[in-house]
Amino acid sequence: MKDDWKAAWQPLIDAVGQDFSGGQRTVGADEVSAATIRRYLEPLEFDCALHYDAEAARAHGYDDIIAPITSIQTFSLPPMWEPGQTIFASAERDAQPAGGALSGFKTPLEPKTTGYFATDYEVEYFRPVTVGDRLHRRGAKLLACLPKETKVGRGAFLTWESEIRNQRDEVVARMRTTWLRYNPPGAEQ
Amino acid sequence: MTGGTFQHSTGHSWEDVEEGDVLPTLHFPITVYRLVMAAGANRDFNAIHHNSEYAKASGAPEMYANNLFLQGMWERTVRDYIGLGGVIRKLSGFRMKVFNTVGTTVVVKAHVLRKWTENGNGCVEFEIRSENVDGVVTVGPGRIIATMPSATAPADSRRARQQENSMDFHSSRR
Numbered sequence: 333m334k335d336d337w338k339a340a341w342q343p344l345i346d347a348v349g350q351d352f353s354g355g356q357r358t359v360g361a362d363e364v365s366a367a368t369i370r371r372y373l374e375p376l377e378f379d380c381a382l383h384y385d386a387e388a389a390r391a392h393g394y395d396d397i398i399a400p401i402t403s404i405q406t407f408s409l410p411p412m413w414e415p416g417q418t419i420f421a422s423a424e425r426d427a428q429p430a431g432g433a434l435s436g437f438k439t440p441l442e443p444k445t446t447g448y449f450a451t452d453y454e455v456e457y458f459r460p461v462t463v464g465d466r467l468h469r470r471g472a473k474l475l476a477c478l479p480k481e482t483k484v485g486r487g488a489f490l491t492w493e494s495e496i497r498n499q500r501d502e503v504v505a506r507m508r509t510t511w512l513r514y515n516p517p518g519a520e521q
Numbered sequence: 522m523t524g525g526t527f528q529h530s531t532g533h534s535w536e537d538v539e540e541g542d543v544l545p546t547l548h549f550p551i552t553v554y555r556l557v558m559a560a561g562a563n564r565d566f567n568a569i570h571h572n573s574e575y576a577k578a579s580g581a582p583e584m585y586a587n588n589l590f591l592q593g594m595w596e597r598t599v600r601d602y603i604g605l606g607g608v609i610r611k612l613s614g615f616r617m618k619v620f621n622t623v624g625t626t627v628v629v630k631a632h633v634l635r636k637w638t639e640n641g642n643g644c645v646e647f648e649i650r651s652e653n654v655d656g657v658v659t660v661g662p663g664r665i666i667a668t669m670p671s672a673t674a675p676a677d678s679r680r681a682r683q684q685e686n687s688m689d690f691h692s693s694r695r
Contacts, residue, residue: 375558376549376593380600392605400600401609402592406563426575428568447579449569450588453615460608484580516580 338479340443341488345477353472353494360467361411364399369463372403381453386463400459404505408467408496437472437492445487445513452491452510459504461516475508487514533604535636535643535671542633544602549594550626551586556623563589565690573623583622591621591660594614595649599665600630604643606670614663621651621659628652634664 362368369383381388382398389397399407412429413419419429461467476491491510495503549555558572565587568575576584592615599609621627631649638644645668651663 361669368538372593373562375555375590376597378593378597378600380605382605388605400593400596401587402596403610404656405690406565406589409564410566412566426568426572426578429566431642449617451586453592454613456611457609512673514580516578 337486341477341479343441344439344474344488344490345479347441348474348477351471351473351504352437354413355382358408358410358469358499360408360469362407362466364463364465364467365406366463367396368400368407369397369403372400372406394460394462396463398463398474399465401455401461401505402459404457404461404467405507406479406498407465408469408510423465439474439493441464442488444492445515446515447484447487448513450509451489451512453507455505456509457505459498461480461498467496470495470497476510482512482514484512485514485516487512533669534606535645535669536672538633538636538645539670540633540635543624544598544633544649547594547598547601547629549629551621551623551625551627553584554570556590557591558582558584559587563587565589565592579627581620581622583624584619585620585622586627588615591615591617591627591651593649594627594629595660595663595665596647597629598631599647599667601668602647603667606666608615608669609665611666612663613665614661616663617660618661619653619657621653623625626654627655627659631665644668 364386373383377402382392382394383400384397385490386397387419414432417430419431421430471494474490475493475495479487479488489510489512491508492506496505496507498504533581534588553571560566560571567586567587569579569581570587571584573584577590582691592612593610595615596609600607603609605641629651631647634646634648636643647665647667650663651659653659
């Protein structure tokens with residue numbers, strides 16, 4: 333049948349509304365720092381003094397340099413590597429490291445896929461993020477699962493909701509991210 | 522200002538804004554060098570964003586700009602307009618429809634959709650999109666909501682509002 337491959341996604345479709353985080357939180361690898369904010373600005377050529385000049389930030393009511401709002405997801409990512417781990421085990425040219433900080437939430441309910449990328453993003457910002465803050469992510473609620481065949485292959489659009497909080501457990505932002513997980517044509521579904 | 526191009530300077534006020542104002546268009550040439558810098562900066566190391574062969578094997582035509590990099594382009598476009606006193610509160614409709622591939626230029630365009638006041642805050646909603654040089658929309662069109670300081674509020678009041686923003690700039694919308 334033409335649409336048999338979609339059946340593999342049914343367990344995840346049935347789980348829409350469920351929070352898969354188990355109450356666990358994912359802590360950002362590092363404190364927010366002036367150095368990492370500066371590096372975030374560079375490829376964007378983003379010249380906003382709130383992000384590099386503490387005096388300017390204070391003059392506008394902030395305690396210190398603030399992070400760009402679009403960088404808070406970066407600051408909530410876990411480390412790529414931790415002491416004791418081996419993530420680079422192959423010398424093959426395009427070998428990928430084990431894990432990967434920004435790959436979206438995966439559950440055992442979904443079929444195996446090899447490709448993924450984010451397609452949609454929506455976020456509300458509740459509090460500024462300041463130098464010295466340490467962010468973490470909480471919650472992984474599945475809002476939608478839509479199997480679809482696209483130009484890049486067969487897979488599903490998965491929408492997840494989570495919160496980003498600071499070290500005082502204050503909600504900094506609430507975001508919804510949609511990922512397309514798929515197998516390129518010819519790959520095993 | 523309606524329909525015109527607003528020349529940004531820091532510190533302009535909510536009263537200066539008119540619905541229909543067009544924000545300055547920004548251009549972001551996408552090179553391999555820049556994509557590598559972006560990956561290092563925003564830590565999206567998915568190889569589809571810095572490895573042509575890997576990207577092509579995944580079904581994309583080339584390596585392409587990542588989500589966070591593209592979001593940052595929108596933020597910069599709006600920040601340049603709202604100035605240091607503005608606060609960005611919400612981003613929505615950020616839908617990546619077409620790959621923004623290496624060797625092309627991302628063109629970000631935005632205009633003021635509406636303005637209003639809410640709990641003493643001057644609010645502005647922008648419609649914003651990314652295009653390629655052929656005018657094809659690659660991201661969006663989405664919306665960004667921001668607040669901007671009022672020129673008519675006394676200085677003490679503006680300062681208090683800014684401090685309130687810093688403490689919890691979204692309390693009125695929870």
